[in-house]
Every structure is written in structure tokens, then in C-alpha cells.
Amino acid sequence: MNELAKSFEARGLTLVGVTSEGKQPTEEWVQEHEVSYPYAYDEKGKLSRYFGVKGIPHAVLLDPSGTVVWSGHPAGLDAATIESALAGAVTTPLWTWPEEATVAKQYLLKRDYAEALASAQQLEGPYAEIVQGLITARVTEIRAAIEEGDYLRAAGAAERASRDLDGLPEGDEARTRLRELQDDPQAKRVMKGQRELARLQAEVATVRLVVDAQRLLTQLEALRDEYPGTIVASRAEAEFQSLQARLPQGPPPR
Amino acid sequence: MLRNKLTPLFLGALLCLSTAAGAQGVGTQVPTSLQLQDFSQTPATSFGDLFGRAVLLEFFAHW
Numbered sequence: 001m002n003e004l005a006k007s008f009e010a011r012g013l014t015l016v017g018v019t020s021e022g023k024q025p026t027e028e029w030v031q032e033h034e035v036s037y038p039y040a041y042d043e044k045g046k047l048s049r050y051f052g053v054k055g056i057p058h059a060v061l062l063d064p065s066g067t068v069v070w071s072g073h074p075a076g077l078d079a080a081t082i083e084s085a086l087a088g089a090v091t092t093p094l095w096t097w098p099e100e101a102t103v104a105k106q107y108l109l110k111r112d113y114a115e116a117l118a119s120a121q122q123l124e125g126p127y128a129e130i131v132q133g134l135i136t137a138r139v140t141e142i143r144a145a146i147e148e149g150d151y152l153r154a155a156g157a158a159e160r161a162s163r164d165l166d167g168l169p170e171g172d173e174a175r176t177r178l179r180e181l182q183d184d185p186q187a188k189r190v191m192k193g194q195r196e197l198a199r200l201q202a203e204v205a206t207v208r209l210v211v212d213a214q215r216l217l218t219q220l221e222a223l224r225d226e227y228p229g230t231i232v233a234s235r236a237e238a239e240f241q242s243l244q245a246r247l248p249q250g251p252p253p254r
Numbered sequence: 255m256l257r258n259k260l261t262p263l264f265l266g267a268l269l270c271l272s273t274a275a276g277a278q279g280v281g282t283q284v285p286t287s288l289q290l291q292d293f294s295q296t297p298a299t300s301f302g303d304l305f306g307r308a309v310l311l312e313f314f315a316h317w
Contacts, residue, residue: 001312004310008308012307012308013307013308013309013310014296014298014304014307014308014309014310015309015310015312016290016293016296016304016309016310016311016312017312017314018290018311018312018313018314019313019314019315019316020315021315021316023292025316026316028316029316030294035295036295037295038293038294038295038296038298039293039294039295040290040291040292040293040294041290041291041292042290042291042313043289043291046289047288047289047290047311048313050278050284050288051278051311051313052278052279053313056313056314056315057312057313057314057315058312058313059310059311059312059313060310060311060313061308061309061310061311062284062308062309062310062311063308064305064306064307064308065283066283066284066285066286066305067281067282067283067284068278068279068280068281068282068283068284069280070280071279071280074312077310082308082310085308086308089306089307089308090306090307093297093298093303093304093306093307094302094303094304094305094306095297095298095299095303096297108305108306109286109287109302109305110286111286130306134306153281156281160283
């Protein structure tokens with residue numbers, strides 16, 4: 001984790017260790033393991049419950065807009081997923097912004113990007129550019145998701161962006177893209193398939209018995225075949241392969 | 255009996271169950287006012303200070 005924190009920090013990632021344990025044992029553990037990345041305390045496990053964390057360790061990755069883009073065991077998080085979450089990330093963290101930028105910061109924390117931009121434009125320094133970068137990244141994400149055929153992600157991003165970017169041309173674009181997705185029969189069909197895949201993936205995450213896994217394999221195959229040439233098919237196939245690899249080899253017991 | 259069970263994806267998979275139903279999962283936009291206390295090894299003093307960055311929260315324990 002130390003290496004991960006160092007390699008991505010300058011590009012806009014902050015890794016924060018979160019614990020509900022007591023301070024003294026945590027501080028001893030941090031020193032013993034030479035942890036160099038930030039950490040903080042989750043009083044009474046509130047944050048852990050918020051994210052539905054049931055086992056330790058667990059990681060949650062947020063993009064610069066504060067949206068959860070990945071959640072799971074840290075060993076399952078790859079560099080490509082982190083890279084894609086970095087789009088638009090500020091390399092000048094808010095805690096370094098001067099006193100004069102307080103109003104702009106407060107608007108950002110309210111997710112009122114139009115007011116944040118207007119306020120930042122009154123300041124000397126890179127702040128207007130930083131806020132504009134955050135705004136542009138929101139629209140770039142929508143366009144990229146549509147390009148990839150990931151219509152569900154595009155629709156979610158467009159819905160959030162149309163709200164947060166209200167009053168900006170980028171907000172208008174987000175609203176237009178959302179309407180187009182909602183009116184497009186093909187996009188609607190793929191989104192339906194994506195929701196079904198998400199339901200199956202949630203079952204796969206907790207499956208323990210072979211008989212249940214075999215049922216899920218059949219359902220994943222059927223979903224893959226129902227949506228050929230779409231993101232549903234490629235992801236259903238990947239999930240199928242991953243689950244199949246977990247099946248025990250050899251004949252079943254007598 | 256083992257043959258009726260699946261190979262865990264990760265060594266710690268049996269300890270790492272899925273998130274609870276209804277938990278804030280992928281696609282959720284989290285409030286900027288989420289509470290974390292006593293930030294260490296960083297100038298950040300609140301979750302809001304991290305806004306605009308990609309943030310990786312790693313829930314850990316010392317045991």
C-alpha cells in the first residue's frame with residue numbers, strides 16, 4: 001500500500017487507511033509496519049456501516065466527484081481501475097488552497113460547480129482552471145462511457161452531472177445526453193441487461209456451493225447470449241470465466 | 255465435502271464477504287461531509303479536504 005500511495009499521489013490519488021480500532025494499538029501497528037500513507041479513525045464504525053463493509057480488509061475507490069467507482073477486497077483492485085478513477089483529479093489538494101479560496105471550496109463541497117467556478121474566477125492563481133478541470137472531467141466521463149457502450153454508467157454519470165453542473169453549459173450537455181439515453185431503445189435494452197448482470201454479480205460475490213455456482217454459470221451464459229456484441233456480453237463472459245475457474249476439478253463425491 | 259464448495263477467489267475471501275444489501279455501492283455519490291476523525295500523516299483534517307481527488311479508502315485492523 002505504501003508503494004501504491006506514492007506512485008499515484010502526484011497524479012491525484014489520496015489513499016487513506018480507515019480503522020475503528022483504538023488509537024494506541026493502531027499507532028503501534030502503524031509504526032511496526034512502517035505505514036507511510038494517511039490514516040484516520042472511523043468512530044464506532046459509522047463509515048464502515050455506511051459502505052456496508054462486512055470483512056477486513058476492504059477498499060472503496062471514489063472518483064474526484066465523490067462517486068464510488070469500485071468496492072471490494074484490495075487484492076482485486078488493479079492499476080487500470082485506479083487510472084480510470086484519476087480523470088480530472090486535482091493535483092493541488094483543497095487543503096493547500098489559501099484563505100481567499102474558502103468560498104470557492106465551500107461551493108465545491110456543496111457540489112455547486114457553477115458558483116464554485118464563478119468564485120474561483122475572482123482569484124489569482126490556478127483555481128478557476130482547477131474547478132473547470134473538475135467540470136470538464138464530468139462530461140468527458142459521460143462521453144467515454146457512451147463510447148464504450150457502458151450506458152448504465154453513462155446514465156448515472158449524466159444524472160449526477162446534470163444536477164451538480166446546473167447553470168453551466170456542461171450541465172446542459174449532461175441533461176441532453178441523459179435524455180438521449182432514456183429515449184434510445186438500444187441503450188435502454190443494454191441498461192436492462194447491465195442491471196441483470198449486476199444482480200448476478202452480487203450473487204457470484206457470495207456464492208459458496210458448487211450447485212449454486214453452476215446455476216449462476218447457466219444464467220451468465222444465457223445473459224451473454226441474449227446481448228451479443230454489447231458490454232453485457234463481454235462482462236458476462238468475463239464473470240463466467242472467473243466463476244468457472246473456481247469450480248473444483250474432478251468428479252463429484254459419491 | 256470440499257468438492258461441494260468453491261475455491262475462494264482470494265486467500266482471505268472467506269473473511270471478506272460481500273457488502274451488505276442496501277450499502278452505498280458503485281455509482282453512489284457520497285456526501286462531502288462523511289465523518290472521519292484524527293487524520294494522521296497528512297495535512298488533510300476532514301473528508302471534505304479530499305474533495306476533487308480520487309480517494310482510496312482502505313478499511314483495516316491491526317489484528
